[in-house]
Amino acid sequence: MLSALILVPLVAAIVVGFTKSGQTARTLALSTAGLLFVWTLWLLFQFDLSDTGLQFSEYLTWAEPIGLSYSLGTDGLSMPLLILNALLTGVVVYSSKANTPRASLYYALILLVNAGVAGAFLAQNLLLFVLFFELELIPVYLLIAIWGGEKRGYAAMKFLLYTALSGILILAAFLGVAWLSGSFSFDYDSISTENLPLRAQLILLTVLLVGLGIKIPLVPLHTWSPDAYVEASPPVAILLGGILAKLGTYGLVRFGLQMFPNTWSVIAPGLALIGAISVMYGSLNAIAQNDIKRMVAYSSIGHMGYVLVAAAAGTDLSVLGAVAQMVAHGLILALLFNLVGIVEDKVGTRELQLLNGLMNPVRGLPLVSGLLVMAGMASAGIPGLVGFAAEFIVFQGSFPIFPIPTLVCILSSGLTAVYFVILLNRTCFGKLNNELAYYDRLSWSERVPALVLSAIVLFLGIQPNWLIRWMEPTATMLASTLQPTQEIVAQNVTQR
Amino acid sequence: MSHLFSQSAWLLPCYALLGAILALPWSPGFIRKTGPRPAGYINAIMTFTAFGHSLLALVETWNQPPQALSFAWLNAPGLNISLDLEISTVALGACVLITGLNLLAQIYAIAYLEMDWGWARFYSLVGLFEAGMCLLVLCNSLFFSYVVLEILTLGTYLIVGIWYNQSLVVTGARDAFLTKRVGDLILLMAVVALLPLSGTWNFTELTAWAKTADLDPTLATLLALALVSGPIAKCAQFPFHLWLDEAMEGPYPATILRNTIIVSTGAWVLIKVQPILALSPLGSSVVVAVGAATAVGASLISIAQIDVKRVLSYLTSAYMGLVFVAVGIGENHAALVLLLTYAIAMALMVMSTGGIVLNNITQNLTQYGGLWSRRPLSGISLIIAGLSLIAMPPLGGFWSLVEISDALWQSRPLLFGVVLAVNGFVAFSVTRLFGLMFGGKLTDFTRRSPEGLWLLVLPMMLLAGFALHLPLLLAQWQLLPDWASLNRFVAVLMTWSSLAGIGFGALVYLNPNWEKPVRLNPQALQDFFAYDFYTPQLYKATVVFAVDRISKLIYWVDRYIVDGTVNLVGFATLFGGESLKYNTTGQSQFYILSIVLSVAVFVILASFPYLSQFATIGF
Incomplete structure (x- = not known):
């Protein structure tokens, strides 16, 4: 089969x-x-x-x-x-x-x-x-x-x-x-x-x-x-x-x-640190970009850090979060690249300085703008969308093991919001240049992929059980092999 | 008694959400034939349904114990999140207020946005807000409170950005989003950190846990500070207050909601987490300090503003500050009553000025004057709103403010002084607003200014009537402080502070002989208030500057150091290959030489241990 x-x-x-x-x-x-x-x-x-x-x-x-x-x-x-x-x-x-x-x-x-x-x-x-x-x-x-x-x-x-x-x-x-x-x-x-x-x-x-x-x-x-x-x-x-x-x-x-169940817990603190740095590094780099596709690319690097932090923590919840984040990231990134591609195709540029006012319902790309808002917010971890569900499981799962890297990750998701707001403000908001705004209309077939992906992102965000139920038994099994890490958890809990 | 309506109270957020979703097809123009108006009507009908339902449910639960509902949301190992609802009288009362004000605001918006092309987006977002707020007051879980606050943060971004092609709107939307998001994320940290400690997010269980919890003081303080930061940002408290001011670039009907109940969502969550804050003395003090500082600062700033909406926005911050003070000292009941009286008064104040802004084209207070002869209904409404905002018997604000002052009088006289002063400042500010708009002579802007469409006037007059009847209702609901045990002296002092504020205000702004515009001496002091304590510059010089520079620096590092190293390696390889290719000369001697050399090097390396041994023996 x-x-x-x-x-x-x-x-x-x-x-x-x-x-x-x-x-x-x-x-x-x-x-x-x-x-x-x-x-x-x-x-x-x-x-x-x-x-x-x-x-x-x-x-x-x-x-x-x-x-x-x-x-x-x-x-x-x-x-x-x-x-x-x-x-x-x-x-x-x-x-x-x-x-x-x-x-x-x-x-x-x-x-x-x-x-x-x-x-x-x-x-x-x-x-x-x-x-x-x-x-x-x-x-x-x-x-x-x-x-x-x-x-x-x-x-x-x-x-x-x-x-x-x-x-x-x-x-x-x-x-x-x-x-x-x-x-x-x-x-x-x-x-x-x-x-x-x-x-x-x-x-x-x-x-x-x-x-x-x-x-x-x-x-x-x-x-x-x-x-x-x-x-x-x-x-x-x-x-x-x-x-x-x-x-x-x-x-x-x-x-x-x-x-490597034995060695994993030895290097886990280092990995969590690298993960947290990746998240921060990707987000900060994305803020400095002028090209929306490059911004999304750096955003993707940042989001992979969450997976590393979660995998490093190695609790059943965090491993589950890591797998969920893989899927969530795949969906959201695909949606973002698709929309950015449409924008580039219709407007002819990816430069933030040149893009403007695409939300205009008559001559802009209102649907693409709306979906772009949604995709950006999904990536930034706004609840109700799949990104939040995955990230939250990651945070909650990793926090007992690695509190500081987890908090750094949460903080960085604020930076995610910063660059997506920059992107949305420049791309969707603002005044459309009337001289240049003669964009081809979007055909339905061009809209389909984005609509399908958005629907999945929204649905799994509202019903995350449908996302995680398949992963749960394996995640629990994987985490249970990591005996030493589990002991660290136990120690942490008893210390409190 | 049947529990049909209260058991189905979970429908309340659904109505509004359904309205929001149904309005969407008009937004990017899928439906063009009908024009955008049906989107608004659908939402108004949905809101009306929700209003009726919540009213019936409120009647049903009156004097009944709260009912709990629970819906499973997420099942993961060690993490079962369920959406817990608590159908209590207070929550349903809040729902009535939310849906009622929403209904009035939506009717108001039909007239206000008559010519606007953003109807569908506007109504859809208003529906989202209504759903979010209803869910927030009904839900009994810290996690879902966070979820709602965060979604509403996104909602604020979009609703402020309705008129997105103006640059001030764009920056306003951005700042509102980012400021609130910072607060939300710190709150998220608290949410994540709290679960391993308490094992629950349910407010009822958290309250029980907080009673017996034995937390490390530092941890308790950190937790309290993180929990407070969400509400601080939501309620536009110092130092996160600027967004509310900038958010005034959004449409007026949204302001009705934002200045009243949307900012109150933060206060609501603050009241809910108050038992946890009480674990840390420093946490509670911070709440009080932030609230007091904002109340004084914002009420003073509001006096110096020349934009109508900004006057109102700083009054909002000031009142939320008073709510913070009340929560900080543990007077949750007083805080809730204040939220109610404040919301009604402020909504009326926004409505009464909105119609004027609409057809006088300006928001600049210095260009108004003499409107009393033109728009008496708006004028009366503004008077009623102002009087029910401040401590003026027998209207609503009096009772809630006196209840708070009474609690402060004995224990914290200094804070009582703060409330007294803020009340006076607010009275002055509202009188100034009234004087500049309605007093004085007519100007070019106000000469032709009839009352607006009936859709503007009707909600305003309804609300004015409600504001007048509010004390009676409060008495009926037994929400008034007990007159017998109340400190009359405090009540009298508060009344005098209001009268003093009104008196001074009238002396300056209703007196034609007083020169306008009023100048404060020295000018620097006036600028300090007018420019909002220079907070925008402060932000720019600190946070914005830091993020901007650090991100540029990191990108530089990424391009020239990290990637640079990689490219250098690549370049070196290329260069090496390029230069080595000249070695392929075809002369066999050269090849033999290189073979011999390599073998020699290899042999030396391989026999190095023996050689070194030999060397040590030799010496």
Whole structure:
């Protein structure tokens, strides 16, 4: 059942790649994404909430001598991300321009990325994960380098080098873990770091975290991402920030927390600090931007810090918050990039100094402005929208363990409000320039992705139970493996 | 007795919310055929329904114990958040006030925004506010109080920004949002920090917990300060008071709500968390100090303003300051009564001046004059509003202010002095407002100034009648302080302070022989008040400056240090490759040389331990 999530997009990518007409390619890609989305939804309804372990597992021996097996499975950590992947792929395909040049290649690459990401989320074997992790590298490089903006070459190369390095580091860490622990298989369940000396564990975990930190991205390993996000076309930016970045955070929980339960609590205070700094750093940088897309890019870096703080804290609530924040961030970022893309497309600029008065109901973009207000506020953590639900769980879960970093995060969400107010005041408010304001009207098909995403953001914000119920058993299970951290909690509570 | 209406009180916020949602299709122009007006009518009908419902529910719960309702919202490990509602008489009374004032404001807005194109957005936001406020007074949970306050912060941003194409509106909306947001976030910190300590966010349980809680004093103080900061920002208290002044750029009908019940949301939450504040003596003192300072400062500033709406906004801050004082000393009942009498009086005051601003085109007080002959109804309303705001028997404000003063008289004479002075200042300020608008000679702006549309006048007159009857109602509801135990001396003093304020005000502003505009000596002192204690400059020089500079600095670091290092590495690699390529000369000797050299280096490195051993033996 799970293989379909990898094979269908792979096969579809090949078919799409050979189609002649762009329209056919688009239709095919869109129906594939739709099929995948329906399929993941169906899996979700089959998902057993009482089971904390893996579900729908599949196992095939592949290259036994090197310990590689085709082992798939999903749990409460990967299931929501799979749905996000399928949904956002649909959004990416749908919101791509109908007249994209070399359309068949473009859509084929997007489907390839989808397959790679789904494989990485599903893999239950370290080598298989790396394989899928690397599979998305080249397609994304091409997506930026061919369909990107002005400085696409620079941005794409930076992305390629960084991500390749990240892949190598992750692979090195995995190999180290397997060899040092004397395991012959790379399957997740047969790998254990418990018997390794603490120092070896620390070194391996650090290497792994640097690798994942590049992907997430965490400060100071982030510099590829603003360039890549800005230079990529809006749909590709959604792909990058909404889905690919989640590979890093997924790895953080899956490999960092789950594979190194002993060492995790040792480095957790440092990680929480890095997380808090990331949040602050991203927000402050976003305030200083003049380009709305770059602002959103830095905002994304900031929001990833919450995931790190929550994962570091490692309580059942905070791990839940970390997973919820991954999904929430994916949805909101996709919405923001989509809207910013529409603004750039219609108005022809992303400069704050040039944008003005888009809320004008007659000649502006009133609906886009309204949704932009909502997306910005969702990102800033206004209650009633999904961002708040996730962030609040993060705050409440992390506070007992790391009070100061949590408070810094709360404070930084105030800075989030600052840059979104700057963005909204300049973009939506103000006087529309009557000489220049002859913008094309928005067609309904252009509105659909933003409307769908907004509806989800609003719905999950009002009913967060629908978001977290899938993640809860796994999050609790993950947190319970972190014995030392739990003891710290117990100590803190008794001290009070 | 059946509990049909009180059991279904959770519908009250839903009506308004439904109205807000139904108005949306008109906003970006999905529905163009009908024009935007149906959006307003739908909302008015919804509000009327909510008003009727809350009134019936109030009658039902009269003298009944509060009922509790609970809806599960979030179930996570160790975190079960449920929306607890407490259907009490006080809460339903507040709902009646909220929906009633909303209804009047919405009718008023039909006339005031007659030609406006932002109807749908305006009514939708008013509906959101009404829903939020009803939910806030009904809910019995600190968490949801925070949620509502935060959503209303966003609402303030949007409703102040209704006329978004004017630059002052844009900055006003921005400042209102950010100021309130800062307060809300500090409140959020308290909400997050409180749960591990108390294990609950339910106000009833929190009150019980606070009675027995044994907190570290520093922690209790920090907690109290964080809890207070939300209300400080909401109620426009020093040093977060500027936003209310700037928010006056928004439309007048929204001001009716903002100056009365929206700012009161902060005070409501403050009253609810008062038991926790009481855990820390310093926390309570801060509440009193902030309230007293704002009351005195803001009432003085209001005297120096020449913009009608700004006069009203600083009076709002001043009265919220008095509420803070009352809560700080634990007089929650008095604070609630003051909120009620104040809300009615201030709403009437805003309405009576709004119609004048609408068709005299100016908000500048110095350009008014002689309106008494033109608009007697507005004038009478303003008089009634002013008298019921201050301590003037037998109107509403008298009773609530006297109740607070009575509590202060024995224990804190200094604070009593503050209340006495503020009452006098406010009386002076209101008389000045009346004098400048209605007294004196007609000006070019006021010569043609008939009373407005009946939709403006009707809500105003209804409210004026209600304000006049308020003391009777208070007596009926047994909310008046007990006359027998009341300190008559205090009551007389308060009355005299009002009379003194009115007298001086009349002497200066209703006296044609007194030269206008009035100049205060020295000029610097007048500027100090007129320019709002130079708070905008203070903000600019501190917080705004710091955030701006730090963010620019960080971005510089990001570009040139963090990214710069990366680019340097890239550049060095490129440069290295570029220069090394000249080594590929094709001469075999060169290759052999490099091989030999590398091998030599490798051998030396590999045998380094032995060599060093050898070296030590040698020496």
